[in-house]
Amino acid sequence: MVYLTRLEHFNAAHKLFNPAWSREKNEAVFGVCANENWHGHNYELFVTIKGHPDPDTGFLYDVKKLSVIIKEHVIDKLDHKNLNMDVDFMAGQLCSTENLAIGIWKQLEPHLPEQVKLHCIKLYETSRIYVEYFGE
Amino acid sequence: MNHKVAVFRKEHFNAAHRLHNPAWSEEKNNAEFGLCNNEHYHGHNYELVVKLVGVPDPATGYVMNLKDLSEIIREEVHTRFDHKNLNLDAVEFANLNPTAENIAVVIYQLLRKRIPEHLELTVRLYETKRNFVEYPA
Numbered sequence: 243m244v245y246l247t248r249l250e251h252f253n254a255a256h257k258l259f260n261p262a263w264s265r266e267k268n269e270a271v272f273g274v275c276a277n278e279n280w281h282g283h284n285y286e287l288f289v290t291i292k293g294h295p296d297p298d299t300g301f302l303y304d305v306k307k308l309s310v311i312i313k314e315h316v317i318d319k320l321d322h323k324n325l326n327m328d329v330d331f332m333a334g335q336l337c338s339t340e341n342l343a344i345g346i347w348k349q350l351e352p353h354l355p356e357q358v359k360l361h362c363i364k365l366y367e368t369s370r371i372y373v374e375y376f377g378e
Numbered sequence: 379m380n381h382k383v384a385v386f387r388k389e390h391f392n393a394a395h396r397l398h399n400p401a402w403s404e405e406k407n408n409a410e411f412g413l414c415n416n417e418h419y420h421g422h423n424y425e426l427v428v429k430l431v432g433v434p435d436p437a438t439g440y441v442m443n444l445k446d447l448s449e450i451i452r453e454e455v456h457t458r459f460d461h462k463n464l465n466l467d468a469v470e471f472a473n474l475n476p477t478a479e480n481i482a483v484v485i486y487q488l489l490r491k492r493i494p495e496h497l498e499l500t501v502r503l504y505e506t507k508r509n510f511v512e513y514p515a
Contacts, residue, residue: 251506253420253421253422253506254420254421255394255418255419255420255421255463256421274460274461275461277461277462277463277467279394279462279463279466279467280394280419280421280463281392281393281394281421281460281461281462281463282392282393282394282395282419282420282421282422282423283392283421283422283423284421284422284423284506284507321413321420322413322414322416322420323416323418323420324394324416324418324419324420327418328416328418368390368392368423369423
């Protein structure tokens with residue numbers, strides 16, 4: 243089994259805000275991240291797939307094709323966008339890094355060929371904060 | 379010992395912004411600023427590097443106490459811009475496009491009045507890992 247990772251990045255605005263709560267409770271739970279006029283991040287996305295190298299090519303998967311799938315189904319929807327307002331697959335969800343990683347997994351998995359398994363979505367919100375999702 | 383030395387302090391803040399000229403049509407804004415003109419904003423992790431040049435104080439050995447510099451940056455920069463929308467929340471950009479260039483000049487002006495006059499000040503601002511500006515040039 244070989245693991246292959248493609249690194250992409252996107253810049254986006256968001257806020258952490260639960261519309262079912264009062265402004266006071268949102269500020270108590272989410273602090274400065276609840277700022278009503280948004281803030282933003284440079285996100286770094288690591289997409290890891292796993293499988294066995296093709297005997298004819300030596301490739302697990304053509305990483306250029308993987309990049310095109312990520313760009314079409316994830317980056318084009320997120321880059322220079324407002325995660326709360328502009329992104330169809332995050333509608334109605336809290337735009338935490340955790341939920342965004344799960345959403346990215348769901349965006350990518352249906353578009354990978356059968357012999358390739360998605361292994362991990364690792365998403366950095368800042369250089370000090372990241373989450374990993376393994377589809378469990 | 380009478381040698382000039384440069385000292386640096388790195389800080390960071392996260393903010394939303396958009397690049398938009400209200401005097402222009404939407405078409406012209408999109409042509410000039412592209413994705414950065416998104417009406418619902420986008421955002422960055424800004425990395426700020428503040429450089430001071432001077433002769434170390436013979437009594438302390440410091441060009442400046444970097445703990446004091448850190449506190450000045452926190453007061454002047456973080457309280458204004460961290461986890462804020464630069465267009466909507468910062469009076470400095472009410473009528474100024476918040477490009478990295480303009481943010482760097484604003485930060486320089488905010489810090490300059492708090493840094494001892496005999497020290498040279500330079501501000502370097504990273505908007506992304508690949509895009510950064512420096513002022514004064």
